[in-house]
Amino acid sequence: MDVEPEHNQTYQPGEARRVANWFDPRGRGLGLLAFAVHRITGIGLVAYLVLHLLALGILAQGQAGWDSFVALVRTPVFLALDVVLIAGVLIHGLNGIRVTLTGVGLGLRRQRSAFVGLMVVAAIALAYASCRIFAS
Amino acid sequence: MNQTNLHGRASLGWLVQAGSGLLLVVLLCLHLVANHFVVPGGLQTYADVVRYLSNPVILIMEMALLVTVTGHAALGVRAILFDLGLPRHVARNVNLALGALSIVVVAYGAWLISRVVGGPT
Numbered sequence: 001m002d003v004e005p006e007h008n009q010t011y012q013p014g015e016a017r018r019v020a021n022w023f024d025p026r027g028r029g030l031g032l033l034a035f036a037v038h039r040i041t042g043i044g045l046v047a048y049l050v051l052h053l054l055a056l057g058i059l060a061q062g063q064a065g066w067d068s069f070v071a072l073v074r075t076p077v078f079l080a081l082d083v084v085l086i087a088g089v090l091i092h093g094l095n096g097i098r099v100t101l102t103g104v105g106l107g108l109r110r111q112r113s114a115f116v117g118l119m120v121v122a123a124i125a126l127a128y129a130s131c132r133i134f135a136s
Numbered sequence: 137m138n139q140t141n142l143h144g145r146a147s148l149g150w151l152v153q154a155g156s157g158l159l160l161v162v163l164l165c166l167h168l169v170a171n172h173f174v175v176p177g178g179l180q181t182y183a184d185v186v187r188y189l190s191n192p193v194i195l196i197m198e199m200a201l202l203v204t205v206t207g208h209a210a211l212g213v214r215a216i217l218f219d220l221g222l223p224r225h226v227a228r229n230v231n232l233a234l235g236a237l238s239i240v241v242v243a244y245g246a247w248l249i250s251r252v253v254g255g256p257t
Binding site: 046062096 | 150157160178179181182185205216245
């Protein structure tokens, strides 16, 4: 017996593929890449925000707990993760500025070049940040 | 999330998301510079953190950052979830859940700052 969907049911079989399609670059333009990158970095930053706030709870334990935490995050693994974090912040932030500008009607004809240009800026800033992180 | 409604005006959610994003660019830059770029070694000691958060201007800036980033993150997660095509009653619950979670996050941050500045017991 077929089950009729509810009148206000908007979830349909295959809707979940929408998210999976973010990762499928075949036949896609730069616009979808920018969209997918923006959302993926956003999700990553939300996860980092949660971890960051939980980690800062160590401050409530006083100096001993904080000193141990600082020693841990100075290890090369965590420094590498910091570089990944900075990459996410730069990509999401700079692309977000582009999205905001185009959203208010600015730079509509320059979206592609704006995206590429901003990602170049992000790469340069990331290189500088990486040097600062590993040199500290 | 639709950027415009039927009358061509940007939705309030989009405006808040965009505005908070621009504000975050400024606040995050200040946060990163103050906490990691001017501090020797890139990380503050416990005493540095207490001194840092005891400054009223810094306190306001950090709380503004927390509120802004929490709101921006919640709206972003909401946009992604809504793109999955949620039923109306689920969408309403998502709004309530994200709103409650945001309040909890900001309250937690405020509590943590008060603990740090007040000193652990």
